[in-house]
Amino acid sequence: MRKEDTVKLISAEGFEFIIDRKAALVSNTLKNMLTSSGSFTETELGEVRFPEISTPILEKVCQYFYWSLQFASGKETEFHIEPEITLELMMAANYLHT
Amino acid sequence: MQSSLQAMFIRVKRKKTTYFLHCDPSETVLEIKQKLQSLSDNHVDDQRLVLVATQQVLEDHKTLADQKVENDAVVALTLKIPETGQWEDVSIEKPADYQSLLDSESC
Numbered sequence: 516m517r518k519e520d521t522v523k524l525i526s527a528e529g530f531e532f533i534i535d536r537k538a539a540l541v542s543n544t545l546k547n548m549l550t551s552s553g554s555f556t557e558t559e560l561g562e563v564r565f566p567e568i569s570t571p572i573l574e575k576v577c578q579y580f581y582w583s584l585q586f587a588s589g590k591e592t593e594f595h596i597e598p599e600i601t602l603e604l605m606m607a608a609n610y611l612h613t
Numbered sequence: 614m615q616s617s618l619q620a621m622f623i624r625v626k627r628k629k630t631t632y633f634l635h636c637d638p639s640e641t642v643l644e645i646k647q648k649l650q651s652l653s654d655n656h657v658d659d660q661r662l663v664l665v666a667t668q669q670v671l672e673d674h675k676t677l678a679d680q681k682v683e684n685d686a687v688v689a690l691t692l693k694i695p696e697t698g699q700w701e702d703v704s705i706e707k708p709a710d711y712q713s714l715l716d717s718e719s720c
Contacts, residue, residue, distance in 0.1 A: 517651060528708040581633060
């Protein structure tokens with residue numbers, strides 16, 4: 516795995532999540548940011564800041580990306596969501612088109 | 614190949630950083646460290662991985678399955694301190710204001 520194949524997502528509190536580019540593309544918003552030609556600085560840096568998304572929510576979103584890839588490749592497991600983060604997670608998911 | 618790549622993933626944490634890594638239960642810990650070396654520029658020999666759930670230090674030549682590292686497991690990365698050659702302690706930061714954030718939003 517090379518650095519260029521990963522994307523760094525940064526939460527409101529400045530925590531960093533380094534994920535596979537393929538996993539990030541699960542989100543349509545990220546897909547647009549990372550694949551559009553030059554209109555986002557994110558495209559070149561492979562780094563996206565989310566000042567509105569808190570650390571635990573962003574981590575859950577990343578877990579979802581990976582779960583989603585597993586699910587798509589035929590590994591059907593449940594995705595567990597703690598009730599107390601549901602609302603915030605849905606708002607993040609809405610923003611990310613996930 | 615494609616499906617084996619998606620077989621499982623682990624979360625490797627140190628301080629404020631989390632690496633999500635695709636991996637296979639048959640991979641050795643050394644192979645995981647090699648992936649981390651290419652991502653984080655820390656040499657394989659300067660990395661120590663600890664399974665957070667059990668506080669067990671993972672051995673290079675055993676596989677993930679051997680050491681009960683499962684899908685979505687959290688593994689702590691600690692680095693060798695250059696001056697002393699000792700290992701730093703496990704250190705994973707958590708956002709301090711998470712609970713207060715939850716409280717304020719539930720009103």
